Amino acid sequence: MRWAGLSWWDRVRRDRILLLATLPGVGLLLTFHYLPWLGNVIAFKDYQPYVGILDSPWTGLANFRIIVSGDPAFLNALTNTLVITLLQVLIVFPAPIALALLLDSLMSERLKRAVQSILYLPHFLSWVIVVAIFMQLLGDGGLLNTFLRDHDLGTVSIVNNPDAFFALVTGQVLWKDAGWATILFLAALSRIDSTLYEASAVDGATRWRQLWHITLPALRSLIVLLLILRLGDALTVGFEQIVLQQAAVGADASEVLxxxxxxxxxxxxxxxxxxxxxxxxxxxxxxxxLGANRLAHRFGEQGVYQR
Amino acid sequence: MTSSPSIGRRQLLTGALGTAAALATPGLLAGCGDGGSTGNSDQNRASGSARLPNYLPYTGVRPDLRGNRQGLLDAFLKYPEPPVRATDGPPGDGGELSAFVLTNSPVPPAVGQNPFWQEMNRRLGVDLRLTIVPNPDMPAKFATLVAGDDLPDVIVPALFTPNGLPAGTANLPAWLAAKCQDLSPYLSGDAVHEYPFLANLPTDAWRDCRYNGGIYGLPVPRGIGGTLMMRRDDLFKSLGADPQPESFAEFRAVCRKLTDARANRWALAQAPLDFVRQMLGNPWRWKMEGGRLVSAYESEEFRQALSDTARLVKDGVVHPDSFSNNAPTKKWFNAGSATMITDRYTAWPQFYAENIAGPDFDIGGMRPPRHEGGGFAATWQAQATNNFTAFKKADEGRVRALLKVCNWLAAPFGTEEWLLRRYGLAGVHYRMSDGGPELTQAGVSQTVLGIRYIVDAPDVIFVPGEAEATRKSYEYQASIIPTAVKDPTLGLFSDTWSRRSGQLGTIVNDAQMDVLSGRKPVSAWDEVLKQWRSTGGDKVRTEFEEAIANSSD
Known part of the structure; x- marks a missing residue:
């Protein structure tokens, strides 16, 4: 590797101040993000807290047996995880894009800001609160069912119903985070050159055509980037949210990895x-x-990083 | 199945795991060990039965209602006025005392901003260096502490997981032997009399501190009255419901009478599985039958209790949101949305402190009737401790210095020391009203140092400012203590149980919930039992049977 004819060492000397300035950050990263990785060694040990990590006996790959042997509890967790991931990619992921487009089409700046603020708010509630609110509203002893009971309409079990669990968690994620997730898309939308719309309008393009030929292509690289990042978390489907609601529906319906x-x-x-x-x-x-990133490169997108 | 020659040498090994049970309701904890590891011969090698401290009751304070050695607690209708001054001068030598303690409250302000902490330092004559860990973080923090090997003077070993199930305490005896102080030379027999307030702690509590044939810690004692079915007597009265049904059928009828969903009122805050199990004579965890341990889960009574309780749920007499995590059952009970709740006797004062129903608010305890009628069924004895505290290995002078401070911390109810330790300074941290101390805002935030989990005075029955409630709580305990059944494995150690109790508890818990909520039929229990046995239930049985055979109790 060469850079303007300077050797590696020369470049280090030239940038020494900058490099020094990164040291605290690097130290922080090493201490709190990389060192703890070493703890993963307990995956190969029979770890017992009172014995400590170092002194616990090695067990080779015995701990991994559960993954390949088809343990029913593990498979159940894996299946639920994949279903929820699928729901999130199909429903939760596109939702903010649609929402951003709707927001962007609002003419009144004032109204837009007000709507945005209302949509952002739930993001700042912790899951404990969100789950509690849903229980208060939709629980079997909650607002909705109390109303139904008072009017002899029969009750509906939602938060205690295993069959409704996937719908419930998907709904909660949408309510809590869809608004917040629009921020990135709104920023991207505001960067689209408005002359493109004007030119297309002169050529007689409808709103749908504008959306298809101008807006979405402008958002494409952002969408791909976010989708790739989302894939990295594909097996992470909201620990806090789910663990807080597990008891009500049982492990069969709600256990995820x-x-x-x-x-x-x-x-x-x-x-x-x-x-x-x-x-x-x-x-x-x-x-x-990495796989998704490679795929993105193949389709000519930037992906997470450039080659 | 361990039946190696090492068993012969194996002597009593006690304590560990039962302790973990204390916080949770008994029913949650049933369960057992796992088919994994083999026995505890290493941990047992050094065993020999420890001689427990000789009990010497403190006579400086006279309770209004007297307890007994069987486990009935003393009761106080009001805080003794003036409080007895039980010590003269600070017990400490001005040095440091570091401690790793837990708290169930928000972590209090640091010593610099905490007048209560400063006052404790002054009165104890030590510089308290506390690492205060919120209960849910305990297992992780404790593992770090052990791994770091830089131990403070006194350590509360983590014994609970965030949901109240016992944390893995496997190898705890070995760790204690290697790193912690055997206190028997200072506490066994009459030696304890040098520390009069430690000598005042009940013998059952000391049983949970025995490991490796020695005394490896100080207990935080609790009453064996344990969990009970609490009832809103004011609501029972106004609804004309029978407060003491005499069979399961009557209990069911009472529940139906109390429930009115349209009025947002259900009879029960939780599915009363343990209560129904007691009606049927089902043991807490184990029962000795012909020299063999039989698990509560293996009996016909347990299946019957499952099906009866599931029927109650189906009847709609249990609050419909009771299966949710952290269901606010206490709030429902206080608000009258639920007229009965299963809770520990220690919740009695708490309900009065948080009472929103006004002066009519009245709580009573319902005894379990025999399932088919004909008298009362026996309840279960609870663990006699909340936890215990180990000491880092130290020389004799240091150990005695620490014990002296701990002795002060165990000063009993009715003394000035107790009042200071639990409530702080009069006028600053608490105010007296109707003969009971009431914490101020400053008191609530500053006093929760967690030092009450280092060692504690014997528990008493005391509902501040509510003499009548105190009397009712005492009378309930007096009625159940004589027949309360002690689990044969309480205070005994099984390595497999200590490793797998969490896993087995989860298996049982999940399955119970599935059946009670109607998601699965009672017949699903057969499969669960099979899994429970192969995951370690059978092995735990063998280990506990050995422990019982070698026990000196």
């Missing part, structure tokens, strides 16, 4: 197996990101 790791590792004390599952999950996520 993250809660499986928590329930088995932290609660049941099976640290090794949980670390193994977590590790595999991380590796799969990394592979998905």
């Amino acid at each position: 993250d809660t499986y790791v928590y329930n088995n590792g932290i609660l049941a004390g099976d640290w090794g197996v949980s670390a193994a599952v977590g590790l595999v999950k991380g590796v799969v996520g990394l592979l998905l990101v």
Whole structure:
């Protein structure tokens, strides 16, 4: 590697101040993001807290057996995770794009700001609050059912109904985060050259044609970028949100990989197996990101980073 | 199945896991160990039964209603006035005392901004260096502490997971033996009399501190009255419901009578599985039958209790949101949305403190009737401790210095020391009203240092400012204590149980919820039982049977 004829060492000397300035940040990153990775070693050990990480006995790949042996609880968690991921990619991911387009078409700046603020607000509530609100409203003893009961209309079980669980969690994510996620798209929309719309209007393009030929192509690289990043988290489907609602519907309907790791590792004390599952999950996520990125490059997009 | 020769040498090993049970309701914790590891021979090698401290009751304070050695707690109708001054001068030597403690409250302000902490330092004559850990973070923080190997003077070993199930305590005995102080030379037999307030702690509580044939810590004692079915007597009265049904059928009828969904009122805050199990004579965890341990889950009574309780849920007499995580059951009970709740006896004062129903508010305890009628069924004895505290290995002088401070911390109810430790300074942290201390805002935030989990005075029954409630709580306990059944494995150690209790508890819990909420039929229990046994239930049975055979109790 050459850079303006300078050797690697010369460049280090030239940029030494800048490099020094990055040291605290790098140190922070190493200490809190990379060093803890070493803890993953317990995936290969029979870890017992009182013995400590170093002194716990090695067990080779025994902890990974649960992943390949088809343990029903693990498979159940995997299936639920994949279903929720699918729902999130198909429903939750496109929602903010549509919402951003709608917002963008509002003419009154004032109204737009007001609507935006209202849509952003739920993002700042923690999941504990959101889950509590949903329970207060839709619970079997909540507002909706109390109303129905008072008017002899029969009750509907929503938060305690295993069959409605996927719909419930998807709905909650939409309500909480769709508004917030519009920010990026609105920023991208505002950067579209307005002369393009004017020119197309002169050529007689309808709103739909403008959307299809100008707006969406302008958003394309952003959409691809976010989709790739989303894929990296494909197996992460909202731990807090789900763990808070598990008891009401039971593990069969609600166990996902993250809660499986928590329930088995932290609660049941099976640290090794949980670390193994977590590790595999991380590796799969990394592979998905890299794979999707390569695919994006093939289609001529920038992806997460340039080649 | 361990039946190696090492068993012969194996002596009593006690304590660990039962302790973990204390916070959770008994029913949650049933369960057992796992088929994984083999026995605890290493941990047992050094065993020999520890001689427990000889009990010497403190006589400086006279309770209004007297308890007994069977486990009935003393009761106080009001805080003794003036409080007894039980010590003279600070017990400490001015040095540091570092401690790793837990708290169930928001972490209090640091010593610089905390007048209560400063006052404690002054009165104790030590510089308290506390690492205060919120309960849910305990397992992780404790693992870090052990891994770091830089131990403070006194350590509360993490024994609970965030949902109240026991955390893995496997190898705890080995860790104690390697890093912690055997206190038996200072506390066994009459030696404890040098520390009069420690000598005043009940013997059952000390049982949970025995490991490796020694005494490896100080107990935080709790009453064995444990969990009960609490009832809103004011609501029962106004609705004309029978407060003490005499069979399951009557109980069911009462529940139906109390429930009116349109008035937003349900009879029960939770599915009363444990209550129904008690009606049927089902044990808490284990029962000795012909020299063999039989698990509560293996009996016909358990299945019957599952099906009866599921029927109650189906009847619609249980609050419909009761299966949710962190269901606000206490709020429902206080607000009258639920007329009965399963809770520990320690919740009695809490309900009065948070009472929103006005002066009529009245709580009573319902005893479980025999399922088919004909008298009362027996309840279950609870763990006699909340937790215990280990000491880092130290020389004799240091250990004695620490014990002296801990002795002060165990000063009983009715003393000035107790009042200071729990409520702080009069006028600043609390105010007396109707004979009971009431925390001020400053008191609420500053006093929760977690030092009450280092060692505690024997528990008492005391509902501040509510003499009548205190009396009712005492009378309920007096009625159940004589027949309360002690689990044969309480205070005993099984390595597999200590490793797998969390996992087994989860298996049982999940399955119970599935059946009770009607998601699965009772017949699904067979499969669960099979899984429970192969995951470790059978192995735990064997280990506990050995422990019982070697026990000196």
